[in-house]
Amino acid sequence: MLNAISSSSSPVATSPRSDAAKPVTTGSAAIPGSVETQISPLARLLADSTQLMETRVSSMPPSEQRSLADQAMNQISGPSYHARQNEYDRQTPQSDDPARLQLAASATAFLHARQGGKENVPNPFSGLSREQLTAIVNDDSGRFTVNERRAADYATSDLEQAWRRQAVQAARAEYESSGTRRGFFEEVLRHYQNLPVLEQARYPSDYVEQLKNRIRLEPEIVDHDREDAIWLPIRQLDKDPISNPQAKPICNASTF
Structure with missing residues (x-):
């Protein structure tokens, strides 16, 4: 249960707990477009x-x-x-x-x-x-x-999916032109390193090591390992694939 505290007349009070949530009945309201x-x-x-x-x-x-x-x-x-x-x-x-x-x-x-x-x-x-x-x-x-x-x-998931779509598109072009996915995995690593700390915490503890190994092995990864190699790694702590579409890999071997 969220902490319920005294109401504040303004939502920008200096106290970090100035706008606690409490379970009360909501009324219907229009949704602003901006x-x-x-x-x-x-x-x-x-x-x-x-x-x-x-x-x-x-x-x-x-x-x-x-x-x-x-x-x-x-x-x-x-x-x-x-x-x-x-x-x-x-x-x-x-x-x-x-x-x-x-x-x-x-x-x-x-x-x-x-x-x-x-x-x-x-x-x-x-x-x-x-x-x-x-x-x-x-x-x-x-x-x-x-x-x-x-x-x-x-909203976070939407941002993640937008990045993944462009990353996969670039990876396809890279593979078709050079036969390697090194640039793709380097981009995945950069993306992870730029995430907020608590988003990074939702990935496996050896995530960076795995990506660096992929980069090192490209393009020598053998064919039977190729399908696994091109899947974007998932966040381990996602509990709800419906609200977290990034919990599902969005590309497979047919992507390339």
């Missing part, structure tokens, strides 16, 4: 969340970073989330600010639309940076509702 109309009034809230994550992970060893990321995914996805979805649907921020309440309502509306197969309902967190999204996903302070954190993870 992320700017929802996020701009909440810039301080996002800054507080990002600062919280930076402070926490800076003193954590990799094992604790992985545990924090795992706990976040357990709450916002998979069986744990679905078992309490009705409760999470009723959560709203403990704030009187209309923009803050609208953001939470929009996140829940987006999740219901996506669950029903509707792709035309905008994600209120689309347009945020990867760092901001990761901070929201892993922020268990009560600053964001569980549904907001889940919607932020969807």
Whole structure:
């Protein structure tokens, strides 16, 4: 259960727990078409969340970073989330600010639309940076509702899928012109190294070593190993393939 604390008249109070979520009934609300109309009034809230994550992970060893990321995914996805979805649907921020309440309502509306197969309902967190999204996903302070954190993870997945599509396209061209995938694996490694720390924590502990071995072996990898070699590695801690499409490899041997 998220921490419930006193309401604040503004969603940009200096306290990192100024906008805890509490389980109350939401009303219906239209979904704004622009992320700017929802996020701009909440810039301080996002800054507080990002600062919280930076402070926490800076003193954590990799094992604790992985545990924090795992706990976040357990709450916002998979069986744990679905078992309490009705409760999470009723959560709203403990704030009187209309923009803050609208953001939470929009996140829940987006999740219901996506669950029903509707792709035309905008994600209120689309347009945020990867760092901001990761901070929201892993922020268990009560600053964001569980549904907001889940919607932020969807937005992260969209960014990941966009990168993977262009990476696979470039890899196909590379293989057709040179017979190697070295550049592809070098790009995958660069991509991983540029991810926020708590996203990196969701990958296998030997992920970098595996990628460097692939780079070293190209193009000498034997044919029977080729199919496995060209699959983009997956994030180990993803609990819910529906909300985390990057949990599924998006290319196989037929891609090349």
